[in-house]
Amino acid sequence: MLLAGLTEIVLPLKNPVLQFSLILFIILFVPFFFKRLRIPSLISLIIAGAVVGPHGMNLMLRDSSIVLFGTVGLLYIMFLAGLEIDVADFKKNSGKSILFGLYTFLISQLLGIFVALYFLHFSLLSSVLIGSIFASHTLIVYPVVSRLGIAKDKAVNIAVGGTMITDTLALLVLAVIAGSSDGELSSVFWIRLVIGIMVFSLIVLLLFPVLTRWFFKRFDDSVLQYLFVLGMVFLAAFLAEAAGVEPIIGAFLGGLALNRLIAHTSPLMNRIRFVGDAIFIPFFLIGVGMLIDFRAFFKDVATIRVALVITVAATLAKYVSAWITQKIYGFSLDQRRLIFGLISAHAAVALATVLIGYNIVTGYTLDGTPVRLLDESVLNGTILFILVTCTLATIVGEKGAQNIAAAETGDFRAGEGLKVSAERILIPMNDIKTVEELVNLGVTIKSRQNLDGLFALHVADSAVSGGPVEKHAEKVLEKAVMTAASTDNQLTGLFRYDSSVANGIAGVVREQKITDLILGLHHKTSLADSFLGSLSEELLVACNVTTFIYKPAQPLATIRRTIAVIPQGAESEEGFLLWIDRLSSMVDNTGSKLLFYGSPQTLGYLKEHHGTRFPNSEYKIFRNLDDFSGLAKEIRADDNLVVVMSRRNHRSWHSRMSKIPGYLGRYFERNSFILIYPVQTGGEEELIEFPEIRLPKRIQFSVVPVRSQMEKVLKRIPLKKISFRRNPPE
Incomplete structure (x- = not known):
């Protein structure tokens, strides 16, 4: 039976199970073997697609399933580019991105027209279309940038932001050429195009964040959140297409719109990257490879000539743009390499342009042969052009990205390695319902370089030992470990018996050399209970580490603003720099806007010594800790309140701090808030x-x-x- 089934296998493969299995094995093994030849994995997948495709061994056809997954992969690349970009830096450098996009487009477009007119002897309309192929590019190197963790580099932000400008202009040129060939280039065409783009942009950038925040607040299931995000991406792509531009522009704007709502350290972001890197993006690369026909390169001299001319000219144009950018903004050699790698690869947009030009018939010869805007030699030459530019961009861009990542790691080790290597965060937990939010806070405040500094602890009463206690502890700690693992962080679960929960936690703090302690705000069970609870109060006395007491009212990812209230004298405490580091990580990872409230002296110190760490923050005078009623009028539903406290009778302690718990319960019951107790010395006399x-x-x-x-x-x-x-x- 088995042999009989094997004899029925014919090429190309028709069985969807065999097709999918073959592609998965290609994704799994081909990059591994090509890596030994020092060929980047992106190029290896394109070559593999050419080998197994219809123009190679004919194992598979480029059918609708390959086209579908490839389209999803391309949209995924653009979506990730918008999602991972540093929005604050993007806004800060928006002028630079626009300028970069404009001169990159003009250099490539004009050089493309010149080359097509005087070297390839094409018509003016065909030459303009060739110029748009030169101007557009695909961020095929971006997955490497994302994997190396340098997506927030200034050069990357400018290049990615400029990509939106260049691709939009190139696609507009394509739309105009297509419209003129159909005789539709009228005032109605222009009005419809402009209005469509404006409406589409407003819907995606203004309405999408509101809908996503509403959904995330009400549904915390990871599968539902991922499907919702995926649906929004494709909706944005469809709206872009309906507005008259290519779907990739919609995917990029969709990522930009959801940027602040999907924290870079969140489980959702990890799932988005994982699915894209494992399935959709490799499918796109294999699909591009299936278009390559090696035999076409040897059919006639015209194909080789076209491929050689457009490859050299387009690469030169992109190199000149990268060189100009380096000189204008003072970038390093590796940043220039990275910019060149990001903007010199031509794939999807170039392919779409040449296919549209090939399908536009401008007339017929005497024997009835159609005269196309771009002939077959341009079509085949463009395929070779795609292969060469993708290979060159990947090699150069990956080298620059690796050097930048290595330099950042070296600076980090030289400057802050000791501090981060000692970063150890302990999260005591008992209630399984609060595990996810507590672990998410731990992941959010920690540095990204330190992947194994998280500890979860469950302390049980030694007088009540037994199976049920240990089973409950196992469930709680298992959920904590899984939550951290979903963000690619390692969490160590700890369980111990002790006669007192506070003693057990304090003992672990000493044994594990804990630097930060995260406590959930306890639920009052009687009127005699204090706001913090006896456990938290005992730990504040027993453990002189940076302590966070957290009351989550909504997921951290949905926070719009972080309001930090700082007491006068906080800068004189020993642990000032420690909690400043944690606050910086929290703001960076959540993408929320930061507002400092404090005395003029403290705010002045923050601006002078730490202003560069919080470049887009606001500073507001808050003279009196009794003025929480006034602050309550400025607080919004999606704000997270951070109040820096002090242990009693230390330098930044004020008698009014005893009233803060009452203010929080009265004015901020519906808001998330975090109380931070910094490390404090006891050298002064306590009166x-x-x-x-x-x-x-x-x-x-x-x-x-x-x-x-x-x-x-x-x-x-x-x-x-x-x-x-x-x-x-x-």
Whole structure:
């Protein structure tokens, strides 16, 4: 039976199971073998597509399934480019991106027209179309940029932003040429095109974020969120097509619209990258390869001539654009290589342009042969042009990207390696419902370079040990590990018995050398409960580490603004730089806008010493911690409030801080908020005021640096003033 089934296999393969299996094995093994030959994986997939395609071994046809997945892959590349771009930097450099896009388009378009007219001897209309092929490019190198983690580099932002300009203009030229050939180039055509683009842009950039934020707030299922995002991308692509431009422009704008709502460290972003890198983008590359007909290169001299001329001229135009950009903005050699790699690859847009030109018939010869706007030699030459430019762009761009990534890693190790290597975040957890949000906060505040600094802890009462307790702990910790793994972060689950939960957590803090502690805000069960809860209050005394007390009201990804309230004197605390680092990571990873509220002195210090870390933040005077009622009038539904606190009687402590829990419960019940308690020294004398009683004016006790139970007892003595001088333990 098996042999009988094998004899029925004919080429090209028709069985969808065999087709899909073959493509998966190509994606799996071909890059591995070509890597040994130092050929980039992107090029290896294009070559593999040419070998198995209809012009090679004819194992597969470029049928509708390949076209569908390839289209999805191209849209995915553009979507990722819009999704991963640094929006703040993009806005800051929007003028540079527009300028870059304009002169890149003009250089390529004009050189393409000149070459086609005087070297290839084409008509003016055909030459303009050749120029649009030169001007457009495909971000085929972008997956490499994303994988190396340099998507926020200034050169990448300018190149990606300029791509939208160049491709839009090139596609508009294509639309005009197609319209003129059909005799539709009238005022109605222009009005319809302009209005369509304006309406489409407004819908995608204004309406899409509102719909996505609404969906994310109400549905936290990862599968539903991914399907919703995918649906929005294709809707944006369709709206672009309906407006008269190519779908890739819609996919890019869709990514730009959803940029702030999909955190770069979130599980959703990890799933988006994974599916694209594993399935859709490789399908696109294999589909491009299937178009290549190696035999056509040897049929006639015209094909080789066209391929050689347009390849050299288009590559020269893109190199000149990259060189000009390097000189204008002072980029490095590797940044120039990266820009050239991003803008010199021609694939989908060039292919669409040449196919449209090939299908436009301008007349007929005497024997009835159709005269096409772009003949067969241009079609075949463009296929070779696509292969060569994609290969060159990948080799040069990948070299520049790798050098930039290596340089950033070197700077990081030289400047901040010690601090980040010691970054260890502990998240005690008991309620399985809050696990995801607590882990997401941990992933959000940590540095991206440190992938294994997360710890989840469940402490059980040693008096109530047994199977049910351990099963509950196993479920909680397993969910924590899975949540972190979905963001490509490693989390270590810890379980221990102790007579006190606070003692258990404090013990782990010391044993694991924890630097940051994340606590969920407890739920009050009685009127006697304090706002923070007894556990948090005990840990604030026992653990002198940066402590975050978090109350999530909505997912971090849906936060529009982060409001940071900073007390006067916070900059003088030992742990100031530590929580500043965490806040910087949180803002970068969520894409939220940051607003600082504080005293003029503290805000002035932040601007002077840390202004470059928060380039797009706002600073507002907040003189009195009692003024939370005024702040409540400015707070919005999608704001996250961050309040920097202080342990009692330290440098930045104010007596008004005791009222902050009441303000949070009264004015910000529907908002997410985080209380940050920084690392603080105890070197100064701690003075505590008591009612006037006739006792000795002053008594001084010597205690060890770690506050002991004896110190708590001494504080209860009704003396007018008590001071504690901290001496090292003997």
